[in-house]
Amino acid sequence: MKRSIAVLAMSAVLLSSYTSIPRQVSAAAQSVQSVLKGHIENGVNLRDKPSLSGNVVGFLKKGTDVTILERSSDYFYKVKSQDGATGYVSASEKYISVGQAATTPNGGGQGTAGVVVYGVNLRDQPSTSGKILGMLSKGTNVTVLERSNDYFYKVVTEKGKTGYVSTSDKYLEISGKVAGPSPAPAPAPKPELPSSLQAKVDLVIKAGKKYLGTPYEYGSDRNTTTTFDCSDFVRQAYRDALGIVLPADSRKQGTWIRDNGTAVYDTGSLKAGDLVFFMEYRGSKASSYQNIDPNNQRITHVSIYLGNGQMLHTYSSSSGGVRIDKLDGSWKYRFLYGGSVLK
Missing domain, CATH: 2.30.30.40 (SH3 Domains)
Incomplete structure (x- = not known):
């Protein structure tokens, strides 16, 4: 009798252990199935927060697969790359495609x-x-x-x-009740800009340098910072740093500088933070630019002068995007004029 009871007890233990295995496997499978995958359709910056003001911590190339952790806002996904880097990318379909709906952080991902x-x-x-x-x-x-x-x-x-x-x-x-909209958060206090001209210039240069390496794209979207052309880049630097919105193309920016009364026509008079304007490329030798009247030339490029003969700009896909170069060689031959955005 005791042996029978022991056998029955052991059978019950084994049966309960056996029946729990499918539930564990099912839960694991469910967890795997719930993972949201994303595919990068066009190269996009990986940022440290879900905002265009976030620092660029990496770049995801076209064709990269990522894991989407959440939809942080209408404009950004939080993702994890194949090499383990975590950050935020644009939610625009231009840059990323997803297989199913991403959860939002509001309500802990509930909907x-x-x-x-x-x-x-x-x-x-x-x-x-x-x-x-x-x-x-x-x-x-x-x-x-x-x-x-x-x-x-x-x-x-x-x-x-x-x-x-x-x-x-x-x-x-x-399938159930739907909550009303979350109350809008109180707006963050607007940061007070420095009063000195040098401090403002330093902010512009710092804002521009955070985009070093950002890819070049002719006619880039002025509403994103995933790619830049030359005028879009200098415009973004001033917008980020000081909230100043410059015209959208280099020729209008050049006119704006002239109208602002700060234009200078020799490189020795340039100051840090100045916009610098150039004519089209005609060759790498000084002789290629002889007998050309700068006043009749069309602006084809703009950069930010850093001082000490250096400039911050972007001009082609092959050059590596936003970079720092010396204002010499053909750049000096192509120089038209420059000037300060600030007074």
Whole structure:
């Protein structure tokens, strides 16, 4: 009798151990399945915080695969690269594609599941006047992040696109209650700019140097810092440092400097922080630029003068993006004029 009881007890222990194994494997599998993968469609900066003001800590090349840890905001994903680096990248579809919806940090990554029951527009703001980002077809699964107002939900699609759709049950069927929008955080106090001209120049140069190595792209997007052309770069440095928004292209920037009354026409008169303007490249020898009237030449390039015969700029993909060069050789031959943004 005692032997039978012992056998039964041992069998129960073995059975409970055996039946727990599938549950453990299932949980592990579920964890693996929930990992969100991203694919870099175009080279993009990896930053230390979800903001264009974040420091660039790396660069992810086109074709790189990453793990998406969260959607930190409408504009940034937090990702982990294959070599283990963690940071933030633009959420724009131009730079990254994802396989399913990324969770948002609000609510600890929680949202309410929803399914589109009738084709509905996805808009960029919670209003019928919002720009249409696309059409969500019947059967599309979304995560409802919040009820932005009486008429619109904020949702994120399986592909990671965030926008707003109608709250009418004609268009969307949801599985539970949806919270209202989180209260807007109090705006951060605006930093007080230094009063001295030298301190302002130092801020501009520091702001520009943080983009060293950022790739060159002709006609780069003025709303991102993932790539720059020459005028976009100097514009961003002044915008980051002092909140000054310069014209968007080098010729208009040159006109702005002249109109500002600070233009100088010899390199010896340049000061740190000055914008420096150049004509088109005609060759590496001084003879290539003889008998050319600078006043009749079109501006084709701009840089920031650092002092001591050096300048900070970007001018081609092959040059390596934002870099520091000496203002000599063909650069000196191509010089038209320069001048200070500040007075």
